[in-house]
Amino acid sequence: MVARKLVDDGLHPCPIRNVLDRLGDRWSLLVLRTLAPGAMRFTVVKRTIGDISQRMLAQTLRRLEQDGLVTRTVHPTIPPRVDYALTPLGQSLMEPLDALVRWADEHHGAVRAARQAYVPPTAEAA
Template structure:
């Protein structure tokens, strides 16, 4: 409850924060979104820029981001078919909060690592 208000969570209507973070907070989604920030990319370009993601995981991540409205997948009727990915307006609207989260993580990573080591959880 970040705003101090109680929110009723009914069956079928999950907490908005948990629902969104579960989807974009996985290992790859933020990297894919950041890779698409400059503009349209093909699957192989995204894969090359991220580097250590498998084709299967990239495909799954792109599919989930598309289902959630962050990414648009466009198939061009060519031989062979050309498939391009781009951020939607929703995806673009997420870039500022994403940058803030990345900046916060960068600024606080050393403190978090030190706290983990002190707690014996490193």
């Protein structure tokens, strides 16, 4: 049996957790959905998302590229033009992601109502 290091290389012994931890961050799924229609420049992605910082967008795109979900293409122009697009692997995520988005849209009201109605257990009950 080969031991895996649990370091910044993203390896985790559970493959589901390994992938979902990365995709479940605050920005990755939003960036992927933004790129679904086709290649976009960095500034267009940032403007489309709106409230993401330039630094966080750069980090998120880098991680998605590292995971094989996004490509980064530098065009030899002055100034250089950089486009980001989904890879075939990234495109394959759109169908399940769209189903999740539809579910969230349909059930958002029920989830909000449950959150408002929730009463945390008291210390004695726990």
